[in-house]
Amino acid sequence: MHQHKESLIKLAIEKSEEALISAENNIKTNNLLTAQNRAYYAVFYIVLALAYLEEYTTGKHHQLRGWFNKKFIYENKTFDKTFSIIYSRLIINREKFDYDVTKFPEMEDTLKDLEDAKHFVSTLKDPIINKLK
Secondary structure, three states, rough: OOOOHHHHHHHHHHHHHHHHHHHHHHHHOOOOHHHHHHHHHHHHHHHHHHHHHHOOOOOOOHHHHHHHHHHHHHOOOOOOOOHHHHHHOOOOOOOHHHHHHOOOOOHHHHHHHHHHHHHHHHHHHHHHHHOOO
């Protein structure tokens, strides 16, 4: 594997893990806006790592989600459809709370998003790391 590609994958995984830690820390301080945002970005970065591995590149969040759903949910059936649902809910919530100043996340919903993000990241991380070896 090309060294640059491997570095990008490792950095994306690291950012995913850091986003989960940040989400947890922000929940503890009741900063739900940031916690919800970081839960989404944990998923975004782990899918980005997968995209680097598969040599797919895009700078657009919805394109990345569409590629993931098409390739890994519907075509290859690598992951269960619940992963598509989690990813979609997280991106919708991130956009709603980041762009609409009148909307605020609730603790229960943010905790659910974080737990789903942890599950998503942990499920994708091992196969990505195994392909790096």
